[in-house]
Amino acid sequence: MSKQNSIPAVTDAKKISRRSFFQRLIFALAGLMTAAVGIPLVGFIFRPLFKKPPSVWRPVGKIDSFKIGETVAVTFLQSSPLPWAGVTAKTAAWLRRESTDNFTAFSTSCTHLGCPVRWRSEAQLFMCPCHGGVYDKDGSVAAGPPPLPLPRYPTRVTKDQVEILVTL
Amino acid sequence: MVEKIYQWLEDRTGLISLIGKVAKHPVPSGARWWYVFGSATLCAFIIQVASGIALALYYIPSADEAYVTLQTITQSTTFGAFARALHYYGASAMVLMVGIHMAQVFLQGSYKFPREMNWLTGVLLLGFTLLMGFTGQILRWDQNAVWTAVVAAKQASRAPLVGGWLSTLILGGPTVGGSTLSRIFVVHVFLIPALVFAFVGLHLLLVLRHGISEPPQPGKKVNPQTYRKEYEAALKKDGVPFWPDAIWRDMVFAAAMTIGIVILAFVFGPPELGHPPDPSLIDANPRPDWYLIWYFAVLALLPHGIENFFMIFAPLFAGILLILFPFISNHGERSPSRRPWAVAVVIMVVVMIGAFWLAGVKSDWSPNFDPKPLSVEVIGADSGPIFKGAHLFEVKGCLNCHLIEGDGGRRGPDLSEVGDKLSANQMLLLISNGAPNMPSYASTLTPTEIDEIIAFLRSRHSRVK
The missing domain is CATH 1.10.760.10 (Cytochrome c-like domain)
Structure with a gap:
């Protein structure tokens, strides 16, 4: 009786072992498939995090077209726009001619929440329409919620052409 | 012949009897007009799916062409303006209904044992609904939409450690551009709707599993040890079949809501398309759609020193608090008359959101760039x-x-x-x-x-x- 009982016990142990193997195999294959499909796709989706845009000098106008002491809006292309970007490839900056060959370019985005700031020439202030942030003509915070001054773009003058270094 | 087809389908699928069983499951007889807001939310979602599919037939999710396709849909496509308006007012109705449904569930203590998971899935569905509304506004790819995307990314960038990454992921790069719209489109059309479908399914499954909560009665407390037996006994005693004894009210309310949405869509038309989505046009004044205006006001009126902390942790804290609610207290009184603090919380939330909403509409903190000259x-x-x-x-x-x-x-x-x-x-x-x-x-x-x-x-x- 005990002999008869012992035979199925061994068989059960073998079956459990086979089942345990299959279970592990299923999980391993599921993991393999997920990794094979998922890793390249995750890399594709998160590509913008690892792709640093190039730095490109963009011309924004002839030096003679800017008056000393004046701040004007200039538009230019992003550094590496996608072919289907259309008008969204364009961006803008506030450009101030400080002296004969010295320019300062400010970002148009408020440091509070990114809304586009407007230049009030007679008041010599940048004002944000969203939450009332105000910046002085040098981009420093004059009033309101902005936590930081307006960011600046590097500028240079090459062959009478004013250029802005774009890394967007 | 029809009978044969019916029998064959039932034999092979079992669906007909399953649907019948689900439709006729017993519900408490007192479940009346307070109970229509959940199904109204589902109805609004169905309107969104239908109008969204219609719009997607014309809309091209390309940064270069989306604005033109929206102009074409609005101006020269039969019922195009109506489809856009339907999608807009449908979204508004969905936000409104999910909010009312949640307030009703909270006030009547329906989130208590054994329906904690119903509440949790509902909280997630509220979050998905708001996210759908926000991403939908960006798909209206005009000047306001572009700057709204910038504002969203700027807010995300305030998060500690991962802020820069989040901002880049939202915009698809360091700034708004060719990748932005595609990403928002994928989130709005594939990712969140898939989650909404999944969680609506789970939510309904849980409603069937635990039954519709009976109307609360003062003094009748929820005791997890005895609740299920009491609920079953009450259903046996005076339960009524969901179809048609209860669902007719849902249908009446959903029909009224749908007709309201259709009338609004025909009378007022779609939200106006602004200037083209050109980020170099800086004469912009971005504003969120009405259901997020209150949050826009909160951000304007915050003390400057706590902004970073508030922007990240306040929504996180609010979400966690909502999720944890039934786990903090899942038993005891359900009746609002015995839970004055619950009534006070709902009134406080409504008053707060209403006050911030009014402030947001007025936006007194924004400079007036075009004041009338002094005479x-x-x-x-x-x-x-x-x-x-x-x-x-x-x-x-x-x-x-x-x-x-x-x-x-x-x-x-x-x-x-x-x-x-x-x-x-x-x-x-x-x-x-x-x-x-x-x-x-x-x-x-x-x-x-x-x-x-x-x-x-x-x-x-x-x-x-």
Whole structure:
């Protein structure tokens, strides 16, 4: 009786072992498939995090077209726009001619929440329409919620052409 | 023949009897008009799916072409404007209904045992609904949408450690561009709807599993040890089949809501398309759609020092609190009359959101960039220091933020009667040094100009004699 009982016990142990193997195999294959499909796709989706845009000098106008002491809006292309970007490839900056060959370019985005700031020439202030942030003509915070001054773009003058270094 | 097909389908799928069983499951007989908001939310979602599929047949999710396709849909496609309007008012209804449904569940304590998971999935569905609304506004790819995407990314960038990554992922790069719209489109059309479908399914499954909560009665407490037996006994005693005894009310309310949405869509049309999505057009004034205006106001009125903390942790805290609610207290009284704090919480939330919403609509903190020039009658002079001061008040930006006789901005105090309130010295100090929300003018105004502005302001008196 005990002999008869012992035979199925061994068989059960073998079956459990086979089942345990299959279970592990299923999980391993599921993991393999997920990794094979998922890793390249995750890399594709998160590509913008690892792709640093190039730095490109963009011309924004002839030096003679800017008056000393004046701040004007200039538009230019992003550094590496996608072919289907259309008008969204364009961006803008506030450009101030400080002296004969010295320019300062400010970002148009408020440091509070990114809304586009407007230049009030007679008041010599940048004002944000969203939450009332105000910046002085040098981009420093004059009033309101902005936590930081307006960011600046590097500028240079090459062959009478004013250029802005774009890394967007 | 029909009978044979019916039998064959039932034999092979079992669906017909399953649907019948689900439709006729017993519900508490007292479940009346308070219970229609959940199904109304589902109805609004179905309207969104239908109108969304229709719009997707024409809409091209390309940064270059989306604006043109929206113009075409609106202006020259049969029922195109209606489809857009339907999608907009459907979204509004969905936000409204999910909010009311949640308030009702909270007030009646329906989130308590054994329906904790119903509540949790509902909280997630509320989050998905708001996310759908926000991403939908960006798909309206005009100037406002572009800057709204920038604002969203800027907010995300305030998160500690991962802020930069989040911002880049939202925009698909360091700034708004060709990748932005595609990403928002995928989130709005594939990712969140898939989650909504999954969680609506789970939510309904849980409703069937635990049954519709019976109307609360004062003094009848939820005891997890005995609740299920009591609920079953009550259903056996006076339960009614969901179809048609209960669902007719859902249908009546959903039909009224749908007709309301259709009428609004026909009468008021779709939300206006703004200027093209050109980020170099900086004459923009981005605003969220109505259901997020209150949050826009919160961000404007926050004390400056706690913004970073608030922007990230307040939504996180609110979400976690909502999720944890049934786990903090899942038993006891359900009746609102015995839970005054629950009533107080709902009233407080509604009043707070309402107050911030009104503030957001008015947006008094925004400078008025196009104020009406001050007339000679308002100035009270046509030459001399007062007149010159009034001119300077206009051109130096003071009128952008201050009211004079009803004209100007509301960012700062109304100065129509400031001559009665401040001395010349006090004015000089304020103009020269500025204030937390007012820039210093010491370096941009000459002493003579400051004197002229003060002369103008000193002439502002109450007209009431």
